[in-house]
Amino acid sequence: MQSRLLIINCPSDYFVQVPIGTFGLCDYLSQKNILAKILNLSLYSDTEVDGILEHYLELFRPTHIGLILHWQETAEGFLWVGEYIKSRFRHLKIISGGFTAGYFGKNLLERCWFLDYVIKGDPEKPLELLLGGADLPEVPNLIYRDITEIHSNEVSYSIDQETLSRISFCELTYLYEHELYIRAVEEKLGFSLFIGRGCKFHCDYCGGSRGSFKQHSGREKPVVRTIDSVIADLKRLKEFTRKIYICYENDRGYIKALFESMKEERTLVKIFQLNYGAWQLFDEEFLELYKDLFIFDRDHPPLFELSPEVFDDESRKKIKHPNVTYSIKELKDNLYTINHYLGDSVKVSLFFSRYHDTHKTYNDMKKEIICIFRLTHDLFCNNLNTKVHYDHLSTDVASRYWESYVEHPEDFDTLMSATRKLKAQEQYSFPASNLCIYIPETLSEEEIFRCELLISILKILENHFYELFHILFQCLDELTGELIEEIITEEYTKRPGNVFTTLNDYELLNFVKLKIAQKESLLSRIPFIEDLTSLCTKKAMCQRRPHPYKGLYQASQPRLNLAFISVNDHDYLDLHNFLKKLKKEGPDKSTPEKTVFIFLADEILSMSYITYRSTLKKFENGFPLDDYYVLMKKKGIFDIPYHKDLIAKLFKNDVLY
Numbered sequence: 001m002q003s004r005l006l007i008i009n010c011p012s013d014y015f016v017q018v019p020i021g022t023f024g025l026c027d028y029l030s031q032k033n034i035l036a037k038i039l040n041l042s043l044y045s046d047t048e049v050d051g052i053l054e055h056y057l058e059l060f061r062p063t064h065i066g067l068i069l070h071w072q073e074t075a076e077g078f079l080w081v082g083e084y085i086k087s088r089f090r091h092l093k094i095i096s097g098g099f100t101a102g103y104f105g106k107n108l109l110e111r112c113w114f115l116d117y118v119i120k121g122d123p124e125k126p127l128e129l130l131l132g133g134a135d136l137p138e139v140p141n142l143i144y145r146d147i148t149e150i151h152s153n154e155v156s157y158s159i160d161q162e163t164l165s166r167i168s169f170c171e172l173t174y175l176y177e178h179e180l181y182i183r184a185v186e187e188k189l190g191f192s193l194f195i196g197r198g199c200k201f202h203c204d205y206c207g208g209s210r211g212s213f214k215q216h217s218g219r220e221k222p223v224v225r226t227i228d229s230v231i232a233d234l235k236r237l238k239e240f241t242r243k244i245y246i247c248y249e250n251d252r253g254y255i256k257a258l259f260e261s262m263k264e265e266r267t268l269v270k271i272f273q274l275n276y277g278a279w280q281l282f283d284e285e286f287l288e289l290y291k292d293l294f295i296f297d298r299d300h301p302p303l304f305e306l307s308p309e310v311f312d313d314e315s316r317k318k319i320k321h322p323n324v325t326y327s328i329k330e331l332k333d334n335l336y337t338i339n340h341y342l343g344d345s346v347k348v349s350l351f352f353s354r355y356h357d358t359h360k361t362y363n364d365m366k367k368e369i370i371c372i373f374r375l376t377h378d379l380f381c382n383n384l385n386t387k388v389h390y391d392h393l394s395t396d397v398a399s400r401y402w403e404s405y406v407e408h409p410e411d412f413d414t415l416m417s418a419t420r421k422l423k424a425q426e427q428y429s430f431p432a433s434n435l436c437i438y439i440p441e442t443l444s445e446e447e448i449f450r451c452e453l454l455i456s457i458l459k460i461l462e463n464h465f466y467e468l469f470h471i472l473f474q475c476l477d478e479l480t481g482e483l484i485e486e487i488i489t490e491e492y493t494k495r496p497g498n499v500f501t502t503l504n505d506y507e508l509l510n511f512v513k514l515k516i517a518q519k520e521s522l523l524s525r526i527p528f529i530e531d532l533t534s535l536c537t538k539k540a541m542c543q544r545r546p547h548p549y550k551g552l553y554q555a556s557q558p559r560l561n562l563a564f565i566s567v568n569d570h571d572y573l574d575l576h577n578f579l580k581k582l583k584k585e586g587p588d589k590s591t592p593e594k595t596v597f598i599f600l601a602d603e604i605l606s607m608s609y610i611t612y613r614s615t616l617k618k619f620e621n622g623f624p625l626d627d628y629y630v631l632m633k634k635k636g637i638f639d640i641p642y643h644k645d646l647i648a649k650l651f652k653n654d655v656l657y
Contacts, residue, residue, distance in 0.1 A: 003131035004035045005095075006062035010069070010077030011041040011049055016184045018175065019070045019098060020192045026174035027167040028124045034131050038175040041081065042074075043184060053084065056176055062092065064131060067115075069108075070098030071207070071396065075419050079112070086114035095130070097123045099207060103216035103397045104412045105143050109150050111412045118143040120152075121217035122159045122197070124167075141218070155218030159197070165229035169194035170237040182241050189275040189303065190243035195230065198222030200250045201279065201324045205309070205356065207396025215398040222250050227261050234262065238271050242295070247277030247305070252286065259289040270295050277305040281326050281334040287341040296345040301385075304338065306331065307351040311371040315358035328375070335384050348386040350375075353393040354451070355439045357401070362447040369451065370481040373458045377473035381579055390455065394434040405438045430456070430500045446493075453488050454481070456500060457508060464505050465536045467572045468512070474579050475525040475587050483522065487511045505540060509533055525587055531569045535597065538566045542599035548654040554647070556626075558656040560619040564599045565655070571595040573606060600653040611637075619656060 007026070009018045018040050026036040037060055044052050065085055069078045082094055095117040101108060102120035109115055119126050119141050126141045136144050140157040143150065170191075172178040185191055198219045202210045213219040237244065249255060262268040274294045282304070296302065310316050313327045326334075335348060352372050359365050369390075376388040395401050397415060408414045418437055430452035439448060461469040472480045491511055492499050513533040516522040523529065542564055569592045572578055581590055594609035598616075607615075614637055618628055625647065632643050650656040 001063060002035070003064060003133075004060065004062045005029065005037075005064045005066055005127070005131060006056065006060050007036060007038045007066035007068065008053075008081055009038065009040040009042055010067060010074040010081050011044070011046075012073045012077050015071070015073035016040070016042045016181075016188070017192070018181070019068055020169055020194045021197070022068065023171060023174055024164075024167045024169040024194060025123055025127070027169070027171055028163075029127060029131070030174075031167065032128050032132075034128065036174065040175060040177075040181055041077065043177065043180050050084075053081070057085070057089070064093045064095060066127075067094060067096045067101075068098050069096050069101035071100055072415055072419050075100065075415055076423070079416075082112060082114040093117070095119060095127070099212075099216045100397055100415070102218075104410065104415075106150050106152055107410055107412050109143060109145050116144065121155050121219060122157055124159055124163065125157045158217075158219055159223065161223055161226065164196070164223060165226040168233055168236060170233040170240070172240050178240070186241060186243045189245040190273070191237065191241050192245045192247065193230065193233070193237075194225070195246065195248040195254075196222055196224030196250070198250075202321055203309075203324070204319045204400040205353070205393055205395065207398045207402070209399065211400065212396070212398035215403075224250070224254060227254075227258050230258055231261055231265060231268070234268055234272070235265075238268070242271060243273045243275075245275045245277070249277070249279040252280055252283070256286055256289060259286075259293055262293055263289070269293060273297060273302050275303045275305075277307075279324055281306070281330060282338055284337065284341070287338065291341060291345075298345070301345055301347050304346055304348045305351065306348065309351065309353050310356055310358065311352065311368050311375065312358070315356065318358050319356055332378075335379065335386055336382075339384055344385050346385070348384070350386060350388045352388065352390045354390070354455075355393060355443070357405075357438070357440055360440045360442040362443060362450065365443070365447070365451045366454065366481060366485075369454055369458070370478060373462070373480075374473055374477070376462065377470050380470055381474075381576070383576065390459075392432050392434050393438065395437045401438045428452075429498050449493075450485070450488060453492060453499065454484055456503060457484050457487070460503065460505055460508060461512075464540060465509060467575055468509070468532060468536050470575060470579060471526065471532065471572070471582070472512075474582055476522065479522070479525075483512070483515055487515055506537060509536055509540075527588055528569055528590075532572055535566050535568050535572055539597075539599065539604070545601075548601050548652065552651075554625065554651050555657065557622050557624045558619055558647075558651070559622045560616065561655050561657055562620070564653070566597040566599070567609060567612075568595055568597065569593075571606060573597065573604060598650070598655060600649065600655065615643075616650075 007022055009022070018038060022038055026038060029036040039053070039056050041049050041053065067078055067082055068074060078096070085092060086094060093116045094114055096108065096115055097119040101118050105118055105120055108118055117130065120143060121141050123141070126139050129139045130142065136142060137151070137153065140153055141155050142153045145151070172182070175181055182191065198213050198221060199208055199210050200222055206212060207216070246255070270293070272294055273296070274290070294302065308316060308328070308331060309319060311328060316325050338346065338348060354365070354368070359368055372388065372390050379386045379388065395406070397409070402409050406414060422432060422434070429449070443451070458469070461472070472483070476483065513529055516526055516529045526532070570578060570590070571593055585591065596607050596609055596612040598605040614635065615632065618631070629640055629643060632638065633640060647656065
């Protein structure tokens with residue numbers, strides 16, 4: 001019987017992407033007259049997965065199943081699918097591949113009863129031979145079991161440029177329900193464009209680095225496709241999607257040459273929106289090419305990603321090594337360059353992570369934390385369309401960190417134990433977003449607690465009370481960290497239970513207000529703290545209120561609902577201008593500009609108190625609508641259609657009743 005391979009991307013709650021090499025593998029096998037299809041179970045809900053899997057097993061009738069095990073995100077799904085299939089279809093041979101499968105190799109076969117084969121490294125030729133019926137000892141890169149033991153063949157096959165360039169990585173019809181997949185990836189960064197395999201860089205934390213590739217794939221050096229082959233794939237891809245992602249940059253010169261070739265192919269100009277993951281800073285030639293070649297959507301601008309990982313320049317050199325690094329000053333200068341060429345047409349995301357072995361003391365960590373959040377403030381003040389992310393380090397298998405700091409690194413149980421603890425949030429008292437396996441032993445539990453709480457509190461302020469967040473850094477600078485540290489010491493360190501699950505936004509806001517009010521040295525820097533925090537409280541409460549009824553009825557003598565009105569000494573919500581005013585005048589000499597804020601369901605209206613007093617204030621104790629319109633006409637304050645539209649909007653948002 002002719003072999004038929006069904007490759008399954010195992011279900012995951014948060015990893016919908018099919019490793020892009022899978023499409024190329026199907027195309028390679030197709031050229032060898034071996035039928036292969038892809039089923040992406042991550043596209044379906046938990047209640048659908050069983051039925052979907054049964055349906056496509058019946059429809060395709062495979063002889064072999066390929067289970068993708070590529071990073072920890074799919075590890076639990078890998079076990080479930082393997083056990084599910086083997087318990088029902090004992091005759092099916094199950095193969096696994098991917099970075100994680102290759103790394104654990106023999107141990108994976110020892111641990112997983114359902115698994116028949118593992119392919120370490122490039123799978124094209126090994127699968128061609130295996131599915132073609134070759135003797136198992138003759139199949140390169142293959143790990144397999146017989147009756148008595150597990151055998152590991154030599155990893156002697158790595159795909160070459162010529163072969164890599166003859167196959168397509170953009171033929172989406174190999175994937176069942178590829179339209180559903182395209183919709184899913186377009187909600188994120190788009191379809192990944194395959195450039196090559198391997199990495200010339202050697203970042204300590206990365207499972208896709210040069211040394212890691214040698215560990216899990218036996219690859220000694222990178223291989224890239226010819227530019228012509230990538231161009232051919234782009235021509236195919238435009239029939240499926242117009243949103244693509246590139247995150248492969250061993251050689252920026254190669255990428256710019258690709259862009260030049262795309263410009264020569266006029267059918268590829270202004271066709272795609274490109275999200276771009278960069279290893280290096282952006283030069284002017286790249287930005288010019290990007291501006292000429294790709295499309296922009298102001299409602300959903302494309303994204304540039306940069307990963308400095310740590311703020312401290314010397315630490316970055318140590319973990320990334322000097323050949324792929326840059327200083328924070330150079331990074332900030334580059335953000336200005338991007339802004340000069342592209343303005344708000346693109347967004348930039350900066351990715352920092354914790355914990356690294358360059359930050360071994362609490363003071364190291366505290367300095368790092370404050371510097372990263374202060375950078376967020378600096379970028380905002382300079383109108384740079386940049387988002388700073390600060391997450392737990394994703395410690396991938398085969399990275400130097402994994403090899404150096406994890407007990408039993410080559411045991412698949414190590415990964416599964418950490419994955420399940422993460423899923424249940426059992427390993428740490430603080431919320432963790434990835435495996436977070438490495439934390440320097442030089443940090444005590446109390447110091448880790450303080451680091452995590454400092455970060456959590458600053459994130460609450462940034463996300464929920466961002467006016468206060470930026471004003472704190474504008475007026476207090478590094479004293480912001482000391483302020484939060486004092487609050488942690490006095491209010492949280494001795495609190496029973498899990499502090500992270502009981503953090504209350506409003507309580508925290510009150511602590512900040514009281515701490516500043518109690519200290520003359522701080523109050524002199526933010527004398528308006530009471531007024532500011534009262535606005536923050538009302539804004540947060542109004543934004544979380546139930547959606548208004550939006551009735552069309554208008555009372556003849558309406559009243560203002562003062563729960564949705566805030567009168568303040570300054571226009572804090574015009575934040576950029578308010579920060580400039582603070583910088584120019586100083587906080588203690590800043591002239592009050594009494595402002596009224598009206599909280600609607602989807603927006604906040606603001607007006608000077610003088611205007612409010614002459615207009616809407618009439619409704620505080622009830623006022624006839626007809627008399628209001630007559631009065632406005634008499635005073636000549638705006639025109640009557642303006643007031644009627646405003647009144648209708650206030651009724652629809654329960655501000656007038």
